[in-house]
Amino acid sequence: MKKYFTFFTRQHISKMTAAVMMALALTTCVSPAAPVHALSSYDTAVLADNPVGYWPLSTTVTADQSGHGLNGTFTGSPTNTTMPNGDAAPVFNGVDQYFTIPDNDYLEVTRTGVLTVEAWVRPDVLQFSHSESSGYVHWMGKGTSGQHSWVARMYNLTNQENRPNRISGYSFNLTGGLGAGSYFQDTVTAGQWIHYTLTINTTNTSSTYPTGYTKIFKNGVQRDQDKLSDYNIVPGNGTAPMRIATRDLASFFEGAIGKVAVYDYELTPAQLAAHYNAMTN
Numbered sequence: 001m002k003k004y005f006t007f008f009t010r011q012h013i014s015k016m017t018a019a020v021m022m023a024l025a026l027t028t029c030v031s032p033a034a035p036v037h038a039l040s041s042y043d044t045a046v047l048a049d050n051p052v053g054y055w056p057l058s059t060t061v062t063a064d065q066s067g068h069g070l071n072g073t074f075t076g077s078p079t080n081t082t083m084p085n086g087d088a089a090p091v092f093n094g095v096d097q098y099f100t101i102p103d104n105d106y107l108e109v110t111r112t113g114v115l116t117v118e119a120w121v122r123p124d125v126l127q128f129s130h131s132e133s134s135g136y137v138h139w140m141g142k143g144t145s146g147q148h149s150w151v152a153r154m155y156n157l158t159n160q161e162n163r164p165n166r167i168s169g170y171s172f173n174l175t176g177g178l179g180a181g182s183y184f185q186d187t188v189t190a191g192q193w194i195h196y197t198l199t200i201n202t203t204n205t206s207s208t209y210p211t212g213y214t215k216i217f218k219n220g221v222q223r224d225q226d227k228l229s230d231y232n233i234v235p236g237n238g239t240a241p242m243r244i245a246t247r248d249l250a251s252f253f254e255g256a257i258g259k260v261a262v263y264d265y266e267l268t269p270a271q272l273a274a275h276y277n278a279m280t281n
Contacts, residue, residue, distance in 0.1 A: 037061050040087050045278040046118075046261050049271055052106040053262040057099065057244070058088035064101075072101040072244075081256045083120060084193055085279050092245040094130055094137075094254025099244040107142055107242045107262060108149060109171065109235035113203035113212075115150065116263040117169070118272070119244075120279065122193045124255035126157040126165055132251040135159025136166075139257065141247035147238035148172035150200060151179070151247050157188075169198030169216055171228060174236035182216035182224035193256075195219045195276045199266050202228065202235060215266075220276035222269060 039047070043056055047065065054065045055072060059080050064070040076097030078090035092098065101107070109115040121139060128137045136159060141151030155166040165188040170179030182198070195218065202212035211229045215222060228234075244260060245253045259279075 037063065037065060039065075040085060042085055042087065042259065042275070042278040045275055046259070049263065049267060049275075051118075051261040052264050053101070053104075053260075055099075055101070055244075055260045056087065057090055057258050057260060059090055061088075062099070068104075068106055070101050070104055070106060072099050074099050078245075081122070083256075083258055083279065087258070089120070089122075089256045089258025091124070091256045092253055094125070094128055094252050096252065098246045098249075098252065099257075101242040101244075103142075103239050103241050105237065106264065108237050109200050109202060110237040112264040114199070114201045114263075114265050116197065116199045116265065116267050117150070117152065118195075118197045118259075118261040118263070118267075118275070119152070120193055120256075120258045121152075121154075121167075121196050121253075122191065122256040123154060123165075123188060123253070124190055126188060126190055128154075128156055128251070128254055130252040130254075131156055131159075134161045136163075137251040137253050138247035139253035140242075140244050140260070142238065142240050142242040143172065143176070144238075144240040144248045146175065147240040148174055148176040148179075149235065149238045149240065150198070152196065152198060153181075154253070167194070167196065167216075167218075169196075169214060171200045171214055171233050171235055173233055174238055178231050180214055180226055180228045180231040180233045182214045182226045184216060184218045184223040186218070190255075195272075195279065197267070197272055200228075200235065201266050204266070217269075217272055220269065220273040 142149040166185040168183035170181035197217035
């Protein structure tokens with residue numbers, strides 16, 4: 001038996017090796033390796049702060065760069081524009097284009113008790129053609145009926161609540177209803193980039209914030225902080241996907257959105273200022 005085995009190996013090893021090499025060559029020709037996203041200094045700064053999800057985003061870049069595999073897909077065919085640092089970002093038509101990331105615990109407050117969402121947003125109009133409710137669009141979020149988590153919102157210039165172009169972010173109970181949120185309300189110029197950050201924190205409690213809070217930053221500077229307890233918000237673990245340029249298809253954002261990052265902790269003002277400076281300097 002031992003001599004037979006040796007004979008078999010000597011007679012067939014060269015042919016087997018050649019066959020394997022040929023198969024590998026054919027595989028390489030048919031399915032070339034996917035292009036690697038070239039990191040800019042901004043991307044490097046974000047990744048150094050360990051996001052649990054990071055989508056630089058362009059029409060050809062849909063992969064999560066955090067290493068957690070939370071890859072997304074575009075619906076529709078957005079075009080590309082240029083960000084302040086020269087990187088590409090998708091432009092959504094405000095009608096039926098958006099980006100979807102499947103549900104994952106990394107996208108929920110409940111995993112660690114803290115969720116921070118960071119993005120660059122450029123509204124190209126001040127009055128959205130596909131708005132909802134009192135006159136706003138949900139330009140990013142995770143929530144559907146009975147599965148509400150969080151959302152980023154922008155109001156029309158003219159709306160029923162007299163909140164001209166207010167930009168806000170909210171945390172919800174799974175059942176929906178009123179959310180606890182923070183906002184800034186400045187004059188908005190169509191075509192101008194804004195660095196947006198929303199934090200929902202249920203772990204850093206105090207007598208002032210007994211069950212935690214929401215915070216919002218514009219261009220790396222904190223603008224508002226509010227109590228979750230004001231609306232009895234206890235975030236749950238929902239099953240909705242995360243979407244960019246819409247939340248649940250009830251409204252659609254017209255403009256560009258890029259460099260979306262999600263973290264499972266609260267970033268410091270110094271970290272956010274560093275991100276802002278990496279994009280603008």
